[in-house]
C-alpha cells in the first residue's frame with residue numbers, strides 16, 4: 001500500500017478572473033520507505049502540494065489517499081485525526097516550543113491521543129544523535145540540532161507519511177547534508193514515505209527520486 005497517493009489533483013485559489021491554479025492535475029504515489037524530493041521555482045505550487053498531501057487543504061478536484069484512507073470529503077475532525085495518527089510534519093525552522101526540553105518536545109505528540117505503536121522518545125532522540133542533549137532547551141541548540149529534534153518529534157507517533165518543507169533553509173552545507181541524510185535513513189529504516197520540498201540541489205543525491213514542480217504541474221526532474 002502506498003504511503004500517499006494523489007490522483008489528478010487540482011487546487012484552485014480564488015474565483016473568476018482571479019483564479020490561480022496552484023496544482024494542475026498532479027499524480028503522485030510515494031511508497032513506504034521512499035524519500036521523494038520536490039524542487040521548483042517560488043510560487044510553482046510546492047507548499048500547496050504539501051498542504052493537500054497533509055490533509056490541511058482539500059483539493060478542488062481529484063483524489064488523495066493516505067494508506068487506505070480516502071481524504072476527500074472527510075469532515076475536519078476526521079482529517080485532524082488522520083493528521084495526528086498518520087502524518088508527520090517538519091518545517092523550515094524546527095518550530096520547537098521554547099520552554100520544553102528536547103525530550104519533552106519529542107514526547108509531546110504522544111500526549112494528544114492514543115497511538116497504536118509509538119516509538120520510544122528517548123531511543124528516537126538517540127537515533128537522531130541528540131540523546132546527550134535531552135535536557136537542553138531550544139535556545140541552547142544549534143539550527144541543525146533543533147532540526148534533528150523537530151524530525152524526532154515528527155516521527156514519534158510512527159507516521160506513515162512525513163512531509164518536510166525546506167528543512168535545510170537555515171543550515172550551512174555540512175549540516176544540510178547531515179539533516180537530509182538523517183531523513184533518508186529514517187525513511188528507509190522505518191518505512192516512512194517522505195516528501196521533501198527543497199531549493200537545495202546539493203542534497204538531492206540522498207533522495208530516491210526528484211520531481212520538479214512548474215506552474216502547478218509535477219514532472220520527474222530532467
Ligand SMILES: Nc1ncnc2c1ncn2[C@@H]1O[C@H](COP(=O)(O)OP(=O)(O)OP(=O)(O)O)[C@@H](O)[C@H]1O
Nearest residue numbers: 013014020021022041042043044045046047048049
Ligand atoms: N491562500 C492562497 N490564496 C490565493 N493564492 C494562493 C494562496 N496560497 C498560494 N497561492 C498561490 O498559489 C500558487 C502556488 O503557491 P505555493 O505557495 O504552493 O508555491 P511554492 O512553490 O510553495 O512557493 P515558495 O517556494 O515561494 O514557497 C502561487 O501562485 C501562490 O501565489
